[in-house]
Amino acid sequence: MSRIKILAVVLMMMTAPAAFGQKATSPTTGFPPNYGKKAQKEVSRPKLVVGMVVDQMRWDFLYRYYDRYTNDGFKRLVNEGFSCENTLIPYTPTITACGHTCAYTGSVPAIHGIIGNNWYSRVLNRSVYCTEDTMAVAVGGSDAAGRMSPRNMLTTTITDELRLATNFRSKVVGVAIKDRGAILPAGHSATAAYWFDGTTGNFMTSNYYMTSLPAWAQAFNRLGLPAKYLSQPWNTLYPIETYKQSTADDKPYEGRFRGQQNSAFPHELAGTMGNSFGLLSSTPFGNTFTLEFAKQALEGHELGKGPVTDFLAVSLSSPDYVGHQHGPNSIEIEDTYLRLDKDLGEFFKYLDRKIGKGNWLFFITADHGVAHVPGFLEENRLPNGLWDDAAMMKSLNAAVEKELGYKKAIVSSYNYQFTLDIDGLEKAGKLDAVKKLILKEALKTPGIANAVDLQQLGSATLSEPQKSMMTNGFNAQRSGDIMVILQPGWLDGGKTGTTHGLWNPYDAHIPLVWMGWGVKPGKTNRTTHMTDIAPTIGAMLRIQMPSGNVGHVIEEVTK
Numbered sequence: 001m002s003r004i005k006i007l008a009v010v011l012m013m014m015t016a017p018a019a020f021g022q023k024a025t026s027p028t029t030g031f032p033p034n035y036g037k038k039a040q041k042e043v044s045r046p047k048l049v050v051g052m053v054v055d056q057m058r059w060d061f062l063y064r065y066y067d068r069y070t071n072d073g074f075k076r077l078v079n080e081g082f083s084c085e086n087t088l089i090p091y092t093p094t095i096t097a098c099g100h101t102c103a104y105t106g107s108v109p110a111i112h113g114i115i116g117n118n119w120y121s122r123v124l125n126r127s128v129y130c131t132e133d134t135m136a137v138a139v140g141g142s143d144a145a146g147r148m149s150p151r152n153m154l155t156t157t158i159t160d161e162l163r164l165a166t167n168f169r170s171k172v173v174g175v176a177i178k179d180r181g182a183i184l185p186a187g188h189s190a191t192a193a194y195w196f197d198g199t200t201g202n203f204m205t206s207n208y209y210m211t212s213l214p215a216w217a218q219a220f221n222r223l224g225l226p227a228k229y230l231s232q233p234w235n236t237l238y239p240i241e242t243y244k245q246s247t248a249d250d251k252p253y254e255g256r257f258r259g260q261q262n263s264a265f266p267h268e269l270a271g272t273m274g275n276s277f278g279l280l281s282s283t284p285f286g287n288t289f290t291l292e293f294a295k296q297a298l299e300g301h302e303l304g305k306g307p308v309t310d311f312l313a314v315s316l317s318s319p320d321y322v323g324h325q326h327g328p329n330s331i332e333i334e335d336t337y338l339r340l341d342k343d344l345g346e347f348f349k350y351l352d353r354k355i356g357k358g359n360w361l362f363f364i365t366a367d368h369g370v371a372h373v374p375g376f377l378e379e380n381r382l383p384n385g386l387w388d389d390a391a392m393m394k395s396l397n398a399a400v401e402k403e404l405g406y407k408k409a410i411v412s413s414y415n416y417q418f419t420l421d422i423d424g425l426e427k428a429g430k431l432d433a434v435k436k437l438i439l440k441e442a443l444k445t446p447g448i449a450n451a452v453d454l455q456q457l458g459s460a461t462l463s464e465p466q467k468s469m470m471t472n473g474f475n476a477q478r479s480g481d482i483m484v485i486l487q488p489g490w491l492d493g494g495k496t497g498t499t500h501g502l503w504n505p506y507d508a509h510i511p512l513v514w515m516g517w518g519v520k521p522g523k524t525n526r527t528t529h530m531t532d533i534a535p536t537i538g539a540m541l542r543i544q545m546p547s548g549n550v551g552h553v554i555e556e557v558t559k
Contacts, residue, residue, distance in 0.1 A: 043542050046361040046517035048304035049162075049311045050351065051185060051537075053100055054340075055178070055320035056500065057366035058328060059087070059511045064245055065337050068238075072345030074337075077364065081515030082557045083523040089368065089508040090465075090529045091472035093415045093501040097130040098473070099367025099510075099530065100184045100315060104157040106534030106549035108472035113154035114184065115478050120412035120419045127412070128152070131183045133208065140213035140221070141197035141204025148179045148195070149208035150188050155548030157187035158534040159311050164189070165543035166308040171301050174313040175203075175294045177281050181315030181367075191301060194293065196286075196317075198278025201226040203293050216300035220293060226277040229285040233266035236335050237342075240265060246331040253375025254332075255325035255496040257282075265331065282325060284336040286318030291347050304355040309541060315367075316340070327373035327498045361517040361540065365533060366510040371491050373498045383489035387447040389413045392484075399441045400434055409434050410482075416492070416501060417454070417480030438482055447490040452483050469503045514557050524556045 062074060062083070069075045077083075089099065091108045093116060101107075101114040109115040114130050121128045131148045138146020156164075159172040174186025174193035186193040190209065194217065197204045202221040205213065213221075240249065254263035257279075269279060280286050294314050297303075303310040319336055326332040351360050377384035393413045400409040406428060412419040418438070425431040435453055442451035452460050454474050460467065470483060486492075486502060493499045500507045510530065518540055531551030538545040539553040 045309045045541055047309065047359040048298075048351075048355050048361070049309060049537065049541070050360060050362045051104070051311070051313045052362070052364045053103060053181065053185065053313075053315045054364065054366050054511075055096060055181065055315060055317045056323045056368060056370050057319055057511055058369040058506065059085070059366075059509045061337055062511050062513070065334060065341075068338055069341045070345050072348060073341035074344065076345065076348060077513045077515055080521055081362075081513045082519050082521060084512040084514075084528045084532075084554060084557075085523050085525050087365070087510050087512040087528045087530065087532075088465075088505075089510060090469060090531055092466075092469040092503040092508075093473060094368040094503070094507040095415065095501050096178070096320065096367050097180045097184060100181055101153060101157075102530045103365055103367070103533045104159060104185045104187065104313070105153070105155050105546045106158065106531050106538075106551040107155050107546065108531065108550060109479075110472050110475050111155060111548040111550065113152065113475055113478060115473065115475050116415040117180065119414050119478050120480065121478070122419070122422070127414070131180050133206070136206040136208050139205045139207055139210060140217065141202055142199040145179070145195075145197045145199065146204060146206045148183055148206050150183050150186070150190075150193075151208075153184060153188070156546045157185065158537050158543075158546055159185065159313060160187035160189050161538060161544050161546055162309060162311055162541065163187070165541070169306065169308045170310055171303055171306070172311045172313070173297050173301050173303065174315075175290060175297055176315035177286055177290055177317035178315065181317050182313070185313035185315065192297070194297065196281070196290075198276045198281065201277035201280075214300055216296055220296050225289055225292065226280045229280055229283070229289060230269045230277070232270070233268050234283050234285070235266040236331065237338050240331065243331045243334050246334045247329050247376065249331050251330070251375070253373045253379075253496050254327060254330055263326065281318055282321040284318060284322065284339040286321070287316045287336070287340050288343050290314065290316055290318075291343055295347075295350055298354065304360065323370050324499060325497050327376060328370050329372060329376055358517060361519070361537075362515045363513065363533065363537075365512045365530065368500045369505075369507045369509055370500045371489070371498050371502070371504070371506050373496070374489070374491065374493070375495070377489055383487065385447045385487065385490040386494070387445075387486055387490050387492050389416070389492050392442070392445055392448075393418060395445070396438050396441055400437055403437055404430055404433055406430055406434060409438070412480070414480065416484055416486070418482040418484075419480040420482070422481070435482065442482070442484055445484075447487050448484050449487045450485040452485070454479060454481055454483055466503050469508075518558050520556075520558055522556065524554075528554055 097114050097117045105112045133149035136147045136149045162170045171191040174182035176182035177196040179195040182193040182195045192209050194203045250262045250264035374384040410418045439451050535545045535551045536554045
C-alpha cells in the first residue's frame with residue numbers, strides 16, 4: 001500500500017472511529033465524551049418493595065366503587081400507578097394458597113407444588129395442609145396454629161431470590177391474618193413471617209423463623225387491639241342509603257353472624273366472639289389490624305433503612321372472609337372496600353414518611369376473584385346452581401360398587417378433583433374400567449359441564465383456556481385423578497354465601513397495579529398473567545427470577 005493510501009486510512013479512522021469498533025472521541029480533546037466522569041457505582045434499586053395481595057379481590061372492585069374512593073387510596077394507585085387491566089390466573093383451581101404462591105414464584109401448581117389449601121397425600125394417606133410442618137413449633141401463639149412453614153413449596157420465590165442476590169443482607173418479612181398468606185409469599189429464606197392466632201388474639205410465628213417473638217411484636221400484642229375492634233358494632237362507614245352499588249341489606253342468601261336473626265347492619269360483634277378472636281377476620285377491621293402490625297414490622301425489622309433493598313409482603317385476608325359470608329354484591333363488601341381505601345391511603349402516606357416518596361416500589365394484586373352468590377343470580381334470572389362434591393363422591397362410589405363390585409374407589413375429594421384408590425384398582429385390574437365409568441356417570445350430575453382424566457389431559461377435548469389452566473394446575477405427585485368442570489354460575493357451597501376456585505373470569509380475573517419507584521403511570525389491556533409479577537420484579541431489581549418461573553416481564557410498567 002502506498003504512503004498516500006496509508007495516510008488516508010489513518011485519517012478515516014480518526015474521523016469515523018465508530019466504524020472501526022472504537023469509542024467516539026471529542027473533536028476538541030480527542031477523549032471519549034464521558035471521559036473523566038464518574039461511572040455508576042451500583043445498580044439502582046428502591047429501598048423497599050411492598051407486595052400486597054388482597055384475598056378475594058375481583059378486578060372490577062378497582063372501578064365498581066371508584067366514585068366513592070378517596071384521592072389517597074385506590075384512586076392514587078390507579079392515577080399514579082401502572083395498571084395491568086387484563087391480568088388472569090393461568091391455572092385452576094383458583095384457590096388462596098395457589099394464588100399467593102403463584103404471585104411470588106412466577107410459577108404454577110404443576111411446578112411449585114401448592115395445588116390447593118389442602119390436598120390428599122397418597123404417601124401419608126391423609127389430607128395435607130399447604131403450610132403444615134410437623135417439625136415446627138409455635139412461637140407466640142397456640143400450638144396447632146404454629147406448626148407451620150413454607151417447606152411444602154417446591155420452588156423459590158422472588159423474595160428468596162432477593163435474599164440470594166444480596167448474600168442474604170436483604171430483609172424479607174411476611175404479614176397476614178392467614179398463615180398461608182404470610183408464609184408462602186415470604187419464601188423459604190425469609191427473615192420472618194407473622195400470622196394471626198384467633199385463639200389468643202395475637203400475631204405469632206413458628207420456630208422455623210425464630211425462637212421468640214421480638215419485643216416490638218410482644219408490645220403490639222399487649223395492646224389488645226382485636227378486643228377493642230370487636231367491642232363495638234360493625235356499622236356502615238357512610239349512611240347506608242348511599243350504598244347504591246350493592247343489593248338490599250338483608251338478604252336470605254347472605255350468611256349471618258352467630259346469634260343474629262338476620263344479615264342486616266349493624267352487626268353486633270361483642271356478643272358473638274365466643275372463646276375466640278377469629279371473628280375479627282370476618283370484618284373490615286381485620287385489614288386495619290393487619291396494616292397496623294405491618295407498620296410495626298417495618299419499623300421493628302428496620303426495613304428500607306439498610307444499604308440493600310428490603311421486602312415487605314402483606315396479605316389482607318379479611319375481604320375473603322367477608323366475601324365468602326356475604327357475597328360480592330353485598331353492602332358488607334362495599335363497606336369493606338370503602339374502609340380499605342382509607343386504610344390504604346394512610347398506609348401510602350406512612351410509606352412516604354418512613355421510606356421517602358419515590359424510594360419504595362408497591363404492587364397490589366389478588367390471589368383469586370369470587371363468584372356471585374347463587375341466590376343473587378337466581379333472583380336476577382342468571383345461570384346458577386349448587387354442586388355438592390361429597391354427595392357426588394358418594395354417588396360415584398355407589399355406581400362403581402354396583403357396576404364393578406369395587407368399594408370406595410374414590411378415596412378423597414379436594415379442589416374439584418377425585419383421588420382414586422390407584423393401587424387397589426390396579427391390583428384388581430379395574431382401574432381403566434372404573435375411570436371410564438366415573439367419567440360417564442359424572443356427566444349425569446346436574447351442574448357438571450365436563451369431567452376429565454387428569455392423566456390423559458393431553459388428549460382431552462377441551463376448549464382454551466380450560467385445557468392449559470388444568471394442565472398448569474396438575475401436579476403429578478399431589479393432584480387427584482379425575483377433575484370436574486362446573487357449568488358457569490355453579491359453585492360448590494351451601495344456601496348462603498359464595499366461594500371461588502374455577503377457571504371462569506369471575507374467579508380468574510384479578511387486579512394488578514404497580515406504583516412508586518421506577519413505575520411509569522399508565523395502563524395496558526393486553527393479557528398478562530399472575531405469573532408475570534415475579535419476573536417483572538426480578539427485572540426491575542435486576543435479580544434472578546425464581547427457580548420455577550414460567551412468567552414474562554411486563555415491560556410496559558417501566559417504559
